[in-house]
Amino acid sequence: MLKTLLLEAYSWEYPNPRLLAKDIKQRLHDGEIVSFGLDPYCMMLERVTEYLTAIEDPTRLDLVRRCFYLKVCEKLSRERACVGWRREVLSQLVSEWGWDDARLTMLDNRANWKIDQVREAHNELLDAMMQSYRNLIRFARRNNLSVSASPQDIGVLTRKLYAAFEALPGKVTLVNPQISPDLSEPNLTFIHVPPGRANRSGWYLYNRAPNMDSIISHQPLEYNRYLNKLVAWAWFNGLLTSRTHLFIKGNGIVDLPKLQEMVADVSHHFPLRLPAPTPKALYSPCEIRHLAIIVNLEYDPTAAFRNKVVHFDFRKLDVFSFGEEQNCLIGSIDLLYRNSWNEVRTLHFNGEQAMIEALKTILGKMHQDAAPPDSVEVFCYSQHLRGLIRTRVQQLVSECIELRLSSTRQETGRFKALRVSGQTWGLFFERLNVSVQKLENAIEFYGAISHNKLHGLSVQVETNQVKLPSVVDGFASEGIIQFFFEETGDEKGFNIYILDESNRAEVYHHCEGSKEELVRDVSRFYSSSHDRFTYGSSFINFNLPQFYQIVKTDGRAQVIPFRTQPINTVPPANQDHDAPLLQQYFS
Incomplete structure (x- = not known):
C-alpha cells in the first residue's frame, strides 16, 4: 500500500518528481543524520503524508498510517522493558496522529481478528488500491506514456x-490470509429461507449457534441462493474447521448429517492452501485443477422412492432414464472447482437437464491442449441408489473429459450420445468447443453426426478454404480474447488469428506494420472498457487479451508468449513429445 501511494505521489509531482534516493543524498550532504531520518519506510510515509494531505484525502491517509503501524510490529499497548529507536519513533508518530489507547489495543490484537474485522480491512485496502490504480492509469493516458514492460x-x-x-457470480471471494492468521469459528449456522418470505429465498450463514434471539439481532456473514457456495466460502476462508460445530435449518432440503458429510468430502478433496500460481500458469489459459461434482445435494429425486414400490429392470439400471417413467435420478448438480490461477468457482444446475448442462459447462472450460484435472471427484447425497448414481456419473464425466482432451486432434466428429429422461442428446466434441443438440429421431441423429463430421470447425473464417492452424485450435480457451501472430515466411508481413471469448475466429493475412504498436493499442482499448470488473463503485478490466507468437522448431509449430524483442533463437524441443508445448519455454 505504501509503495503504491509513493508511486502515485511521484505521478502527482510529474514531470519533476522528488525521488527518495535524491532526498537521502541531500540529507546526507546537509548533515541530517538522525536515528530515523534516513529510514526508508519513514521517508516513504513522510512523502505519502505530504501528498495525501495536499490533495485532502484523510481516508487513505488514516489507512496508510494503520498499515505503517502494523508493518513496524511494535505493539505500543503492551509495555516493554527495553525501548528501542523504532518504538520511540512510533510512539512519537502515534502521539502526533492523536490515536487513543482503544485504537492501539484494536490494532495490536490483529492476530485475533475474525471475519468481520478482516473483511472490513480487506475491503478498505481493495478500495484504496483500486483508487490508486485508476489514478495511475489516468496519469499514464494524460501524459501519453508508453509501457516499458513486456506484454x-x-x-x-x-x-x-x-x-x-474480479467479482463474478459463483466465484468464491477469498479474503487476504495475511491480515489475520486464524478466522476459525466455533459455531456456524446455515439457515434456508424458502420462496415467498420477506427475505430473499436461499441460504444464510451465521457465526453463532441457532439461538433465534441472537440470530435475529445479527446480520448474516454471507448469503447465496445455493448451499454449495456458502460451504465453499466458509471452508476456503478458514472459518470452517474440524473443530467447528455445525447447525442447519434446512426446511427439509438438507439435514445436518448431509451437511456434515458434504463438509467432510470438500475438506478432504480440497487443500486449503496451495503455492501461488506460477507466471507460466498465469499467462496460459486457466485450467481446472481440482473438481468436485456434487450430486443431489439440494434436490434428490430418489427421496420420492421412500415407502413406495418402484418398478425397474435390474438389467437396465440407467440412472439418467430410470424405471418405467424414464425419470432422471439427478435432480441437482453443484460444481466446485479450483483452477490453475487458484481461483475457486462454484456453479449450480437443477432440473431434468442438470447433467447435460453441467457436462457442457465442464467441457467448455477445458481447451483441447489442457492438462487433465489433477483430481475429479463425484460426491452423491441421494437417499437411495447412491453408489450406482455416483459410479455412473463418474464414468460419464471421465469419458467426456477423455474425449475432450483426446490426443487424436484430427478427429473433428467425435460424438457421445446420452439418453436423459427418455430423450436422446448428442454431445459433439469439436475442435474449439463442445456443442449439445437434442436428437428427436433417427434422421436428426444421423444428420447431426454427418454435419459435425463435415463441419468440425465451428467458426467463421475469412474464406471457406482457410482453416486455423492446429496449434491455435489446441490453445483456444473460452472466456478470454487471444491474438496469435504468425510470420508468413515470404517477407509479405505476418498473419493474425484472433479468437474472441466465445472462440469465434477472425483471420487476417499479410498484415504490415508494427506488432508491438498493435499489442499496445489493443491492450489500451480493452483496459479502457468498463464492463468486466465491478467492485462497489470501481470499474476495472483485468481480463485483458492475451498475445502469442507461433514459431516453428524442426518444422513443428509451437505457441509461445509474444515478446517485444525479436526471437532469434528457439530453445531445443523437449525430448518428451507428449509434454505440453509451452513447457519447453517456461520450465
Whole structure:
C-alpha cells in the first residue's frame, strides 16, 4: 500500500518528481543524520503524508498510517522493558496522529481478528488500491506514456489482479490470509429461507449457534441462493474447521448429517492452501485443477422412492432414464472447482437437464491442449441408489473429459450420445468447443453426426478454404480474447488469428506494420472498457487479451508468449513429445 501511494505521489509531482534516493543524498550532504531520518519506510510515509494531505484525502491517509503501524510490529499497548529507536519513533508518530489507547489495543490484537474485522480491512485496502490504480492509469493516458514492460509481464500482472479481485457470480471471494492468521469459528449456522418470505429465498450463514434471539439481532456473514457456495466460502476462508460445530435449518432440503458429510468430502478433496500460481500458469489459459461434482445435494429425486414400490429392470439400471417413467435420478448438480490461477468457482444446475448442462459447462472450460484435472471427484447425497448414481456419473464425466482432451486432434466428429429422461442428446466434441443438440429421431441423429463430421470447425473464417492452424485450435480457451501472430515466411508481413471469448475466429493475412504498436493499442482499448470488473463503485478490466507468437522448431509449430524483442533463437524441443508445448519455454 505504501509503495503504491509513493508511486502515485511521484505521478502527482510529474514531470519533476522528488525521488527518495535524491532526498537521502541531500540529507546526507546537509548533515541530517538522525536515528530515523534516513529510514526508508519513514521517508516513504513522510512523502505519502505530504501528498495525501495536499490533495485532502484523510481516508487513505488514516489507512496508510494503520498499515505503517502494523508493518513496524511494535505493539505500543503492551509495555516493554527495553525501548528501542523504532518504538520511540512510533510512539512519537502515534502521539502526533492523536490515536487513543482503544485504537492501539484494536490494532495490536490483529492476530485475533475474525471475519468481520478482516473483511472490513480487506475491503478498505481493495478500495484504496483500486483508487490508486485508476489514478495511475489516468496519469499514464494524460501524459501519453508508453509501457516499458513486456506484454508477457503485463499479462501476468493483470492475471494476478483478475484472479484476486474480479467479482463474478459463483466465484468464491477469498479474503487476504495475511491480515489475520486464524478466522476459525466455533459455531456456524446455515439457515434456508424458502420462496415467498420477506427475505430473499436461499441460504444464510451465521457465526453463532441457532439461538433465534441472537440470530435475529445479527446480520448474516454471507448469503447465496445455493448451499454449495456458502460451504465453499466458509471452508476456503478458514472459518470452517474440524473443530467447528455445525447447525442447519434446512426446511427439509438438507439435514445436518448431509451437511456434515458434504463438509467432510470438500475438506478432504480440497487443500486449503496451495503455492501461488506460477507466471507460466498465469499467462496460459486457466485450467481446472481440482473438481468436485456434487450430486443431489439440494434436490434428490430418489427421496420420492421412500415407502413406495418402484418398478425397474435390474438389467437396465440407467440412472439418467430410470424405471418405467424414464425419470432422471439427478435432480441437482453443484460444481466446485479450483483452477490453475487458484481461483475457486462454484456453479449450480437443477432440473431434468442438470447433467447435460453441467457436462457442457465442464467441457467448455477445458481447451483441447489442457492438462487433465489433477483430481475429479463425484460426491452423491441421494437417499437411495447412491453408489450406482455416483459410479455412473463418474464414468460419464471421465469419458467426456477423455474425449475432450483426446490426443487424436484430427478427429473433428467425435460424438457421445446420452439418453436423459427418455430423450436422446448428442454431445459433439469439436475442435474449439463442445456443442449439445437434442436428437428427436433417427434422421436428426444421423444428420447431426454427418454435419459435425463435415463441419468440425465451428467458426467463421475469412474464406471457406482457410482453416486455423492446429496449434491455435489446441490453445483456444473460452472466456478470454487471444491474438496469435504468425510470420508468413515470404517477407509479405505476418498473419493474425484472433479468437474472441466465445472462440469465434477472425483471420487476417499479410498484415504490415508494427506488432508491438498493435499489442499496445489493443491492450489500451480493452483496459479502457468498463464492463468486466465491478467492485462497489470501481470499474476495472483485468481480463485483458492475451498475445502469442507461433514459431516453428524442426518444422513443428509451437505457441509461445509474444515478446517485444525479436526471437532469434528457439530453445531445443523437449525430448518428451507428449509434454505440453509451452513447457519447453517456461520450465
